[in-house]
Amino acid sequence: xxxxxxxxxxxxxxxxxxxxxxxxxxxxxxxxELNKSGYxxxxxxxxxxxxxxxxxxxxxxxxAIEVYRERATVKEA
Amino acid sequence: xxxxxxxxGNEVIAEAxxxxxxxxxxxxxxxxxxxxxxxxxxxxxxLGRTFVQAESETAAISMVYGASAVGAxxxxxxxxxxxxxxxxGISYLAGANLPAVIVNVMRGGPGLGDxxxxxxxxxxxxxxxxxxxxxxxxxxxxxVPEAGELTMLAFDLADRYRIPVMILADGMLGQxxxxxxxxxPVDPASLPKKPWAATGAKARAPNIILSFxxxxxxxxxxxxxxxxxxxxxVANEIRYEETMTDDAQIVIAAYGTVARIAKSVxxxxxxxxxxxxxxxxxxxxxxxxxPLRTLADRVDTILTVExxxxxxxxxxxxxxxxxxxxxxxxxxxxxVPTPRAILRExxxxxx
Amino acid sequence: MPVDTKHWVKVFERPASLTMARSTYCPGxxxxxxxxxxxxxxxxxxxxxxMLVIAPVGCSVFAYLxxxxxxxxxxxxxxxxxxxxxxxADPNLIVLSYQGDGDFASIxxxxxxxxxxxxxxxxxxxxxxxxxxxxxxxxxxxxxxGQKTTTTPQGRNAKGFGYPLRISEMIAQLEAPVYVTRQAxxxxxxxxxxxxxxxxxxxxxxxxxxxxxxxxLSNCPTNWHMTPTASNRHVAEVSEKVFPLGDLVDRx
Numbered sequence: 279x280x281x282x283x284x285x286x287x288x289x290x291x292x293x294x295x296x297x298x299x300x301x302x303x304x305x306x307x308x309x310x311e312l313n314k315s316g317y318x319x320x321x322x323x324x325x326x327x328x329x330x331x332x333x334x335x336x337x338x339x340x341x342a343i344e345v346y347r348e349r350a351t352v353k354e355a
Numbered sequence: 356x357x358x359x360x361x362x363x364g365n366e367v368i369a370e371a372x373x374x375x376x377x378x379x380x381x382x383x384x385x386x387x388x389x390x391x392x393x394x395x396x397x398x399x400x401x402l403g404r405t406f407v408q409a410e411s412e413t414a415a416i417s418m419v420y421g422a423s424a425v426g427a428x429x430x431x432x433x434x435x436x437x438x439x440x441x442x443x444g445i446s447y448l449a450g451a452n453l454p455a456v457i458v459n460v461m462r463g464g465p466g467l468g469d470x471x472x473x474x475x476x477x478x479x480x481x482x483x484x485x486x487x488x489x490x491x492x493x494x495x496x497x498x499v500p501e502a503g504e505l506t507m508l509a510f511d512l513a514d515r516y517r518i519p520v521m522i523l524a525d526g527m528l529g530q531x532x533x534x535x536x537x538x539x540p541v542d543p544a545s546l547p548k549k550p551w552a553a554t555g556a557k558a559r560a561p562n563i564i565l566s567f568x569x570x571x572x573x574x575x576x577x578x579x580x581x582x583x584x585x586x587x588x589v590a591n592e593i594r595y596e597e598t599m600t601d602d603a604q605i606v607i608a609a610y611g612t613v614a615r616i617a618k619s620v621x622x623x624x625x626x627x628x629x630x631x632x633x634x635x636x637x638x639x640x641x642x643x644x645x646p647l648r649t650l651a652d653r654v655d656t657i658l659t660v661e662x663x664x665x666x667x668x669x670x671x672x673x674x675x676x677x678x679x680x681x682x683x684x685x686x687x688x689x690x691v692p693t694p695r696a697i698l699r700e701x702x703x704x705x706x
Numbered sequence: 707m708p709v710d711t712k713h714w715v716k717v718f719e720r721p722a723s724l725t726m727a728r729s730t731y732c733p734g735x736x737x738x739x740x741x742x743x744x745x746x747x748x749x750x751x752x753x754x755x756x757m758l759v760i761a762p763v764g765c766s767v768f769a770y771l772x773x774x775x776x777x778x779x780x781x782x783x784x785x786x787x788x789x790x791x792x793x794x795a796d797p798n799l800i801v802l803s804y805q806g807d808g809d810f811a812s813i814x815x816x817x818x819x820x821x822x823x824x825x826x827x828x829x830x831x832x833x834x835x836x837x838x839x840x841x842x843x844x845x846x847x848x849x850x851x852g853q854k855t856t857t858t859p860q861g862r863n864a865k866g867f868g869y870p871l872r873i874s875e876m877i878a879q880l881e882a883p884v885y886v887t888r889q890a891x892x893x894x895x896x897x898x899x900x901x902x903x904x905x906x907x908x909x910x911x912x913x914x915x916x917x918x919x920x921x922x923l924s925n926c927p928t929n930w931h932m933t934p935t936a937s938n939r940h941v942a943e944v945s946e947k948v949f950p951l952g953d954l955v956d957r958x
Contacts, residue, residue, distance in 0.1 A: 285709065292733035292734070294934040296734055296934050298935075317733065332717060332718045336897050337894065339733075339734060339735055339736065339737070340729060341742045344716060345716070345717050346709060347715055348715075349713060
């Protein structure tokens with residue numbers, strides 16, 4: 279069970295690829311799909327390896343990525 | 356009313372601005388308005404208000420933009436070459452619907468020119484100066500007390516219409532001293548509220564101050580709003596003064612210092628039996644075309660006198676057309692016309 | 707597709723003080739990362755209702771669209787002077803002057819230096835990507851020697867065109883500034899460092915400490931003719947050699 283998960287908002291993504299390069303686990307890749315703006319969007323190609331580290335979201339210039347972690351692994355605030 | 360005192364034109368403008376509630380003053384030194392800057396340097400900090408000697412006139416007008424945008428009454432002053440530097444900033448103020456007061460104590464030009472009085476910035480002040488379709492209200496005081504009154508009016512008009520207002524003075528007016536009764540300071544609580552100002556988006560949608568839209572149709576709309584406002588100003592804010600025009604055959608058209616001299620010339624001419632009058636625009640924008648046109652129907656000649664090569668003269672001819680003769684007498688380079696010289700011109704045309 | 711919140715906790719989302727507007731920046735442009743960081747800072751310091759964002763002329767001319775805050779769009783180069791006027795008129799506002807190469811270090815260099823010299827209590831973010839993006843890729847004062855731009859098609863030659871201008875080092879010489887730093891956004895480590903620096907620049911203003919400048923060494927994939935990931939490498943391997951990272955002044 280992966281510790282983390284990201285949601286890439288398809289219509290916000292501009293296909294810049296910075297998140298793909300930032301991910302230490304190589305989770306992300308271009309999906310081959312185009313969004314309405316004509317950008318090639320990114321998705322989790324290998325979701326099983328996601329740790330929810332947020333490196334992808336930190337670098338996304340369009341704040342198009344939301345990051346989730348397993349409830350059990352997240353410390354109570 | 357306030358106390359009566361002897362003050363220079365530059366000082367009166369500064370003191371009137373303070374009494375009008377000017378919160379922030381930004382300027383760069385330039386002759387012949389140094390006394391204005393010095394008066395503000397002395398008094399604004401003492402009153403807990405903002406005085407900044409800016410690094411340039413360009414910086415000063417941008418500081419005015421910032422202070423105005425957040426809702427403060429604000430002013431800058433300079434003289435001809437410095438006003439040239441401010442033109443982009445003035446266009447931005449106009450385009451962003453920001454109130455501000457800008458004082459031009461005109462001097463001889465073009466270029467560095469000299470430091471003597473001139474009226475050669477009339478085109479710059481009334482026909483744009485900066486880029487784009489805009490106007491600023493232009494007020495032309497003729498005496499030191501009037502310089503104070505019009506400065507106070509300038510802040511009111513600026514706020515009322517959200518427009519920059521220029522005081523178009525000259526080096527003579529700036530330097531000469533006259534007895535002045537200073538007005539009472541405005542009550543800050545009585546000043547108009549500015550719900551549009553960028554005061555921090557607390558419990559409201561953000562206020563964005565700008566003069567820009569990439570969509571031409573939106574920009575057209577913004578321009579149309581400006582033009583509507585200018586039409587309102589034209590309908591409501593024209594000011595002028597006529598002297599002995601009821602039975603005049605020849606009239607001097609002049610503003611500012613020259614208009615003051617013209618009043619002496621009227622007395623001198625009348626003493627010699629010449630039916631001379633004077634027409635003095637007080638608002639140079641909006642210009643009193645209609646009253647001048649009406650006057651032109653009654654007189655033979657309207658002689659424009661300016662310390663320039665004939666800038667207001669164009670507006671006189673626009674107003675008068677063929678209704679009367681429209682000769683011109685001007686002095687260039689910082690020379691102030693004497694009453695005798697003007698009277699000689701009057702006699703030339705009085706027929 | 708809805709996320710199963712019994713299993714997943716959201717640990718990263720869009721800062722609340724950013725609007726939902728889709729940015730006009732090119733794909734991969736660091737302006738976007740910087741915008742998120744500023745939004746996060748405004749959220750953390752809870753200053754959205756006091757914020758005044760000053761948008762320059764340049765790619766970030768639309769900066770007023772990205773924040774749920776009051777904003778001004780101002781003349782090219784004059785943001786530091788406008789910031790001065792605004793902050794003097796209403797010291798309770800938290801004023802951000804956000805400027806690019808031309809705005810801060812060319813046409814506006816006098817205003818930039820003098821606002822710093824007067825120690826205006828403002829936060830300045832200077833985005834240095836060594837080129838003029840919005841106008842199509844001309845030389846900036848910060849353009850590197852040998853760098854090809856539309857006005858240096860053979861590569862910038864110091865003879866006739868001068869050397870890359872290190873404005874932050876110039877401002878660091880002044881007495882008044884309390885914080886002058888150069889940061890970058892080309893990898894996670896640097897993004898996190900930049901977040902700290904920007905928060906410090908804003909905290910300094912909130913605490914009334916004086917003038918803070920954060921120069922952010924950035925990219926321009928479009929006018930560098932590189933992919934975003936290649937542009938990140940370029941910042942790390944080339945730009946940073948000319949514009950070293952780190953704190954130049956920290957009197958906080």
